[in-house]
Amino acid sequence: MKKMVWFAAAGVMALAACQEKAGYTIKGTAEGASDGDIVYLQNRTENGFEALDSTVVKGGAFEFKGVPDSVAALRYITYSNGDSHMAAMIFVEPGTVTVNMSAQESRVSGTANNDVMQGFMDEYKRINDEMESIYKKATTDSTLTAAQQDSLMKVLDGKEAEGTGRILQMLSENVDKAAGAELLGMFGMGFEVADVQPLLEKVPAPLASNPSLVRLKEYVDVRVKTSEGQKYTDFALDTPEGKQVKLSDYVTKNKYTLVDFWASWCGPCRREMPNVVAAYAKYKAKGFEVVGVSLDSNLESWKKGIADLKITWPQMSDLKGWKNEAAGLYGVRSIPATVLIAQDGTIVARDLRGEDIEAKLAELLK
The missing domain is CATH 2.60.40.1120 (Carboxypeptidase-like, regulatory domain)
Structure with a gap:
């Protein structure tokens, strides 16, 4: 009997040893x-x-x-x-x-996931430092000619493409690990949806509940739903005068409508606005409309921005800043951002900037 007790106790201890973390x-x-x-x-x-x-x-x-x-x-x-x-x-x-x-x-080093994280950060920093060095030389070296500056900016574009490819490769190689999944959640919104979507599909089920990955997937789903070729999503916001209007009020009445997400406090938006003003003046009579969606939170600042930038097209906002309802519906994470919609409700293009706006309109409104 005692032997049986000892054997049973030994079995329990062995099981505990096997299960010990x-x-x-x-x-x-x-x-x-x-x-x-x-x-x-x-x-x-x-x-x-x-x-x-x-x-x-x-x-x-x-x-x-x-x-x-x-x-x-x-x-x-x-x-x-x-x-x-x-x-x-x-x-x-x-x-x-x-x-x-x-x-x-x-x-940090010493274990598998920490080594992956550190290796990624080292490579990311190397790429970023190299690009920053080229950008600084192109924009601050007064001895460079305009042609030399343009040449350096082209080199910078190439480095950016090369760096993006390298980072995506590293994410792809490690997305089955906790560190890779975490890094995808941290950096994924900075890449094209077409590049991120297949990486999300490679994440193992036990890692998919990572909060940053859940947010990334929600963002990707919204961007896919509002990508080129999809039907637009309607929304209603207030004008600066407090009247509620719908995006559909404009889409159905014009051949093409550009939804321009901006804010009075946004420097890049203010620098980009002259391009939108020029396109509007040139193509308004041909059936082109612009609808501004402001991510402002202060009514007076919004109104002042409209006046200062000589904006004459319709404006909408809920004055909720980055929590703007329309921005959420279209997965807008940075501004300026644009969505070009045809009269039949089809999204024709996203994120047109600079000369690309007029080039696209020239193609569509011949």
Whole structure:
């Protein structure tokens, strides 16, 4: 009988050993930190950071130990003392993670997802620094001729295309990992929907509930629904005078209607507006209309912007800023942004800028 008890106990212990989760160790340094200073392991929520653990700096270093509460959870190591503030993104997963924090840069390594994240960030920074160097030379070097400046800007365009391709490649290679899925959620909205959509489809089901990925998928779904060739989505907002009007009031009465998302506080919008003014003056008589949708939140600023920029076409807004209902319906995440709609309700083009507006209208309104 005793043997049976011992055998049963041994079996329970063996089962427990098999089920025991592997732990993590985070070893780090924080530049300038003094012994006795506190370093926090935190989770980021919609309401800010939430402290999960803390440790004391000893001998210029700190250490956390524990068991992951989920598979490769994204967390933050933070340190603050007076004017010194440092943070590092890390994936808490089984193994030993090394963190070196400084005011200029934090580096993380040691486990699979942290190595993926750091490698991506290093490559992203390399590409960005290279592009910034070319842009700075093209725009600030007074010894360059106009032709040389144009040549550098063409080189910059090539570098941008090359960099975009490289970043998308890295995302594609790692989207099946927690780090790759997180990076896709962080950077996905900066790429073309046609490039992002197939990457979303490659995300494994256990990672698809990542909040940033959920938001990205919602954004992609909206952009696909309002892409070229699709029927437009109607909406109703108020004019500056407080009268509610619908987008359909204009679409049905004109051959082509350009919905122009802008705001009085938006510098790029103000610089782009002369192109819209010119196109409107040239093609209004041929059946072209513009409907401005302002992402302003202040009525008087909106009205002043209309007057200052010599805008004479219809205007609409709900004065909710970035929470503008129409912007949400069309997946507008940056302005200026445009949607060109034909009289039958078909979306003809999106995000026409500069000379492209008149070129498209010349093609359509011959």
